[in-house]
Amino acid sequence: MSVFTSGGFWAFVGVVAGIYTILALGIQLQFGFTGLLNFGQVAFMAIGAYTMAILVVKEGWSMWLAAPLGVAAATAASLLLGLSSLRLRADYFAIVTIAFSEIVRYVATNENALTGGSQGTIALGEVGKAAQYNDQWERFQARVQGWLHVSSSDVAMLVIVWSVAVVLLALVWLAVRTPWGRVLRAIREDEDAAASLGKNVFAYKLQVLALGSAFGGIAGLFYAWQFSFFSPADFQPLLTFFAWMIVILGGLGRVWSVPVGSLVFGFLFAGTRFLDFAPLSYLDSAERAYLRLIVIGLVIIGLVLLRPQGILGRREEMVLE
Amino acid sequence: MFWQLVANGLVTGSVIAIAAVGVSIVYGILRLINFAYGDFMAFGALAAYAFNGPLGIPLVPAVLIAMILTAALSVGLDFVLWRPLRARRAGFMSLFLASIGLALVLRQALLFGYGPQPQQYRVDPYKVYVLGSVRLSEAQFVSIIAAAAVIVTLGLFLSRTTLGRTMRALADDRELAAIAGVNVARVITYTWILSGLLAGVAGVLAALVQTTFDPNFGFTLLLPIFAAVVLGGIGSAYGALAGGLLLGIAMELSTWPSFFGGVDPVYKPVVAFVLLAAALMVRPQGLLGRARVV
Secondary structure (H helix, E strand, O other), X not given: OHHHHOHHHHHHHHHHHHHHHHHHHHHHHHHHHOOOOOOOHHHHHHHHHHHHHHHHHHHOOOHHHHHHHHHHHHHHHHHHHHHHHOOOOHHHHHHHHHHHHHHHHHXXXXXXXXXXXXXXXXXXXXXXXXXXXXXXXXXHHHHHHHHHOOOOHHHHHHHHHHHHHHHHHHHHHHHOOOHHHHHHHHHHHOHHHHHHOOOOHHHHHHHHHHHHHHHHHHHHHHHHHHHOOOOHHHHOHHHHHHHHHHHXXXXXXXXXXXXXXXXXXXXXXXXXXXXXXXXXXXXXXXXXXXXXXXXXHHHHHHHHHHOOOOOOOOOOOOOOO | OHHHHHHHHHHHHHHHHHHHHHHHHHHHHHOOOOOOHHHHHHHHHHHHHHHHOOOOOXXXXXXXXXXXXXXXXXXXXXXXXXXXXXXXOOOHHXXXXXXXXXHHHHHHHHHHHHOOOOEEOOXXXXXXXXXXXXXXXXXXXXXXXXXXXXXXXXXXXXXXXXXXXXXXXXXXXXXXXXXXXXXXXXXXXXXXXXXXXXXXXXXXXXXHHOXXXXXXXXXXXXXXXXXXXXXXXXXXXXXXXXXXXXXXXXXXXXXXXXXXXXXXXXXXXXXXXXXXXXXXXXXXXXXXXXXXXX
């Protein structure tokens, strides 16, 4: 149980929760405020992370240039997806987005020359040499650690991730209070009514899709930096569902419910890792991993059944229908 | 080469088609995209394996038992999960998310029970049937015959029996069917049974075709199945059948070298989606779906 008391472990849980906050904020904006069903969020994470890593390793770019380009690539991909399929009915669009995220993963798995294939980023460079994309990031992280006078680099990462998350949360909080944000809510409540008032519903949806995907790209960058290695297996659709669960757990149609949801999810997910008392101690680690995901599945079902507005959600604002 | 690919396509396509009907009838009647359907199929495949593998029961009775078990699971979940959600008048989103949660629970439970190692049925991997220029393995041969039998039975059931017609009527317009005196609750139960039976048989056939399978394999099948459902027009049973066969053949033919050098076989599922996207641009309501004026 000593792991529970170690600061490093909880800093790690906090970093992961911060990354999930950024990822899920995109879904909150798209679904909670606009009613868009994006079930392919993990694809934008993958595009952001891969674009950055490929530019750094293969093209020798500075990470500070490659990172914004990763976010730009994720946004551009979402625009392509949106232009071609955003006019479809909501349920068709949901299926198309899952399909899109699987296609991205297929390409990442099979285009060895571009992405390193299923071996992941370690195979990005020359054969027989483990490729690294985050030297610059680690130097930056060490400098932040120096400024903050903290002993652990995990704490520095925690501060960086949550600073970015809070800035993005504040931006969304402000944005949904503008006339632009009110149009989004109008689209969520009644698309045709919004259109009849002369609002270009398609354009608004496209903007929201692009913005949420940019958040996905940013989450992908932090994911890449935190784990200093990734492979296509890291971008399973499961991650998108985790993000959805966070949004619903926290509450729909509210901004600050997203960090609450991801912290609860983070503790649930990481905390259950250490349930090793009897009878659970008789199971091996793989079996316990299955059990944890069963618990998460049951929590999703339970929420849908028992508390469709989430922890912080207001019934009058939005209830999961 | 061409005819070999068509034959392979028929094998893949008929499995997708059977599963697509199972997804489509449930969607048509309950407006529920069953994200757990791939895991229903994995459940069926592993149930059949439990009887065929360790116990050595011949494949045909093992499949029948697996179908019954999958149908029992399917209808049991209706009682404990979907019925309470219907009572709460849960909408599309709730149902979809609940099915995602269910998919997680089912898949992890199967992994818990069977472990991640690949399984295999007791079929002779070296036996080959030759028909002209086409060579089929025993598994493919069995699948193509079984799939043809299921598809014909299913077609007759949907078009000739009262229950089949009632299901289609309900999928078409639930209120109208209810006014016409259809016992909606009972038909929903039968729909889950049929959907489960189809998941069971489709799961075993899919497992046979790809020779080895593990509890995760249902999810990889799900996306081509969804593509077939959407291509055929969500909720249209015949559309799902046609969509599945079409996609299966298209996926296999895309690897034909004479066709622009052929697509790398690993991208077959991508072909299904590109085709779907192209088809939706032309016909947003799907092949056999009816355009709805909103």
